[in-house]
Amino acid sequence: MAVVEREHAAVEVVDLGTTSLRELNQRLHDLAGGAPGARHFRIVNPSGAHAVACGLDAEIEVEIDGHVGYYCAGMNKHATVRVHGNASTGIAENMMSGRVIVDGNVSQSAGATGRGGLLVVRGNASSRCGISMKGVDIVVGGSVGHMSAFMAQTGCLVVCGDAGEALGDSIYEARLYVRGSVASLGADCIEKEMRDEHRRQVAELLEASELDADPAGFRRYGSARQLYTFKVDNAAAY
């Protein structure tokens, strides 16, 4: 038993300079459903490869040393994925649960359509961060680009810096918290009162993200519920 524990505590290093991406992802997929194997991976030399650590479905920890390409940690379930670098388009897109933490900046559509879990970006996120988010929580240490939280359905987007143009355009029920300036609000997105329950929520998300910011400094934005989809007269159209 002691041997097994030691195996589990060990970090397995995978070099993407010498191991194919498919082989790496297959090894990670083989751990789904609690199958035996290493529980902690360190991936080196990602060199901007796409789809690194995609589709994970196990309570494992994956650390990536370097910058990754598109769709890293997409569809993540249960796993914790840490990127010690920048990530390109679609980091943690459609994540279901678990955690994805990026030390650097991320490109567009971070956390797109995410249904659960927590995405933390310590740097800046580019345009369309949290587009169509459906329950994921996203915390950004820096700023987010234009059209962030476009058609966001539920979940929280916390931005410690500024937000670009058209924040929350056509938003449904997601909550948006921004500490800095908002260049402009999108269609049907309005500022809302920041009550104690909201400050508590921001405090919890910041703590979970290991980011230091005063929850009292944030403002809340959400849906005015005035667009077509919110009119009962149009309910029959669906």
Place this chain on the structure above:
Amino acid sequence: MCGIVGLFAKAPGIEERLGEHLAAMLVQMSSRGPDSAGVAVYRDPAPSGASKLTLYSADPREHWGAVRDQLHEAFGACEEPSVRASHAVLVAAAEAEDADAWVREHRPDLRAMSAGQVIEIYKETGLPEDFARAFALEDFRGTHALGHTRMATESRVTTEGSHPFSTGLDLCLVHNGSLSNHNRLRENLRREGIEFQTENDTEVAAGYLAWRLREGASLERALEGCLDDLDGFYTFAVGTADGFAVLRDPIACKPAVLAETDDWVAMSSEWRSIAVLPGAADAEAWEPEPGIVYAWEKALV
């Protein structure tokens, strides 16, 4: 989808191996553009009083010596041609405009891919890796270069439809994206005297920049004009005699990443191309913001 790469040397070691680095970057973008590839390399300035043309011939047995003799006769002097695959560089004792005009008039079977003091443009259909080998990119020394891998959407896969496009003397444009108002804009530019040789949308953007520059706009102003006058998706990289500039449309669907070290500045559609450069792991890297012109120029010495 297409791939764009750009490399600007800040250190002599990078200038020495510019072509080798450019080829490595280009090959990384093969999956974004497998049908054609091209580069613009800024190198070996023509001596004072002379200028440089990069000519393309569809005839694989083109007799470049005869072209050289014709230019020699027309302008009094022309160096021996430097031939790479379907292209040849000729340095003639003429103003670049005059040499370019001469080719149009006397050798309409050839195509001047570039004209100027320092620019050389090479482009061809096929995989980037095959292109890099056929044109021996690894031999190039130079100050800076742009490259493009094409996945055609708006026009046919031809050598002429490949990028970079010349936008004037020592100027070129590479493009990732597609323009939707290129037909109307082409007609408007034709009325201004700008010539077009293909149905390609990027050639229209190149023509637009050439027109704005001809009318006296600075490169930065000309690029900013794109934000108002071009409809569509684009990440542009523009090469000049002294450096290059990058612009993304305001929607910014088309990717771009910039990176800089003490030795180089690089741009690419994806990090994969930059990861192959020396010292990339420690480079400062960022995504250019939409609608902002980023430019690097070599200090004139």
